[in-house]
Amino acid sequence: MKLQDTLSNAEQELDTSKKVKIYLCGVTVYDESHIGHARTIIVFDVLRRYLEDKGIEIEFIQNFTDVDDKIINRAQAENTSAEAISTKYIENYFKDFDGLNVKHATNYPKATEHIEDIIKFIEKLIEKEIAYVSKNGVYFAVSKFPEYGKLSKKKIDELESGARIEVDEAKNNPLDFAVWKFSDVEPLWDSPWGKGRPGWHIECSAMSTKYLGENFDIHGGGRDLIFPHHENEIAQSESFTGNQFAKIWMHVGMVTIDGEKMSKSIGNIKSIKHVLENWGPNIIRLFCLSGHYSKPIDYSEELLKENLTKWRQAETCYYELIHANSENSEKVGSIVEKLGSEFDKALEDDVNTHLALSAFFQLVKEANRLAAEEKLGKEDAKIIKTEFLRMLKILGLNIPEMTEGMKQEIDTMIENREKFRQEKQFQEADQIRDKLNEMNIELIDHKGKTIWMKKENIKAEK
Template structure:
């Protein structure tokens, strides 16, 4: 069965056929680094990380390019507000984005180009477009003539006569208000680069068209990004690239937003939830589960309750994995292949929710095998679960999640020693049939955020979901 993807360009799910058999090229519009990332920003990188992993599982060699927009109006404004250099603002926030991607288990891209490293390529693209009558210079700016490109607005499906093109300060000399800036003339105190049309800096849309051409050539498979980029950014990328002579993207894939109170999570609205703060309150693997398991085209309404539900759901998976590992006395390797139902769900427009339902079904089967003391069946189920979770980047035994720092391991060991001492006291109370004391100990541990399970091999403890701690007895 072929992989099928929803293509924004044709507004339907269609079979994915790569330009080169066995190879997939993906360009994702990455960070604009005027501020640190909130979880809405990281969702996009996470969704396309899952896409990449699935293509690789299906045997494709993936080239994944995720750019960094390190110069634009917002970065310059932020630098002025803080009385800092534009490049230091960009560098600081680029590192924050990469820390966020890394924390949530996103694999590094094949290439991660910065816009400012590709001014010569942008200059060449503008030169060709001016020569072909698709662009023009005015007052040191360079604009794209949207009426010169017949396919303009085919992605966003708008009418040109009704178009309101976003414009920035200093964009003078336009022949048509709908034309967009490819190059912006220098302004006092702003960074600038020399071109045949004077000093200035690139427009946002030109940056991506030039970087795509540099790293993926004149044709590539998938262009991705958030739905808010369809217009004007992606529409203008298409116009520039195809007028330049590139075939550009074969498929357009867009992820939905993370919202708060029904609005897009946005720095300008003041409703951002920074990744750097979230990972202090929630385990990064739980954040990945929360952001990565809804369908990529579905909105996620942020709430603490939803995060707690994600934490509990992942804890059920993790608890099963830990119990089997303890039973066999070592790790169980992932199965060579995922289950057919899981694969069918992932092939159908990356149906992660349906695929995850298969994971939870197998976890329940594995728990039943454990309850029946069927070690062989439990091990087989764990192997299947690990194979499926590996594709989603959620395998608890993956070194990225299991490899806690030394201090964390030491802390876990100290807690384990103390809890086992308390559990021995509980077992002694049970042995003398002092049920009141045994129950009081269990309840005290529960209020401390621990879950106690009594099994044939004796009691075991695990950390309960965040929020289970209810205070002193």
């Protein structure tokens, strides 16, 4: 598997001969998670699912930033504690991402649970004279890390002259960043330098090295984290260890709305809760995977509707496969193998989910074509279904599995409805039809038989 590495700006081969260790920067828990967070986390979910499908062991760490100025400000505005705010939004995070069928990380470390690790990390940076104590807190001295800017490709002299730099007379250099902030506002902790709380960047360095070691395989996040967050992580981590930090840096493009960045001031943020209620998990996952992960993607109702149309074809495919019972054989093995190989190659080439989806929907189209032409035999259906379900699992898409008992129950209802119609007992027939409608069962007519499918209930379709 090859992945585009932001640091070297080239494709790097992922070493899959051993356990693959991944650190993904999670969310700051002061508000609802939105579609931008969903895209990043879904991309990494597919990467992980693919590797696990190939039998590769994964250690996946995703942090929660649960101490931050934004959390404290929210707590003060709502007259509650920072802990109450972070607890609420962590609970909501799991509701959202469980709803999106995202696998749980191996561990979800929180900044507040690793204060001791963070303090030890800062102590070593001070000992090495790479961090210093000032009247406002402890700062990392950027001038002591000559490679600063290597991830974002920003030049130090240009950054120093940039008007966006926050001026703080307590810093030796305007680029220096806080690793510990002195404060008398809760939450705060004792430290050798004074009461306060950690800076934003230091928590990820302390927690990633604690759980994954000094040099791990992949560090990821949204493109908006390249500078300053990931740039600062590299500076403090490599200063701390003297070694390369992460082998590969993977960054996911932003989700825009009508070409504009999502922002509270414009009021165009789409929360996961909102899009899930309206479109359901499968459509959201298809949307997030529809373009190459490194490029921005524009959220629009049209694109969601396109994905809904495709999803209905996938649902039809599943039900055609489970209803197939003829002895026909089109020898589908070679086409299924070809599409399976295309799917794998796409994901191995820098997680190209766009091309992987193309192979998946080609498989769907082939199965639906055979069914429409009355050529889908049960043995062929079995071969297609195995590959269809494998792709579905890797993409994290989900069609609720029909047990034989459930299938039998619906078959019986349809048979009874047909019998009532023939006997001109239309009221009884209509009652069964209404019950089937409530269950989202749709009938598909074939020559000489009628089969059924259970459609996912999508609120936005109504």
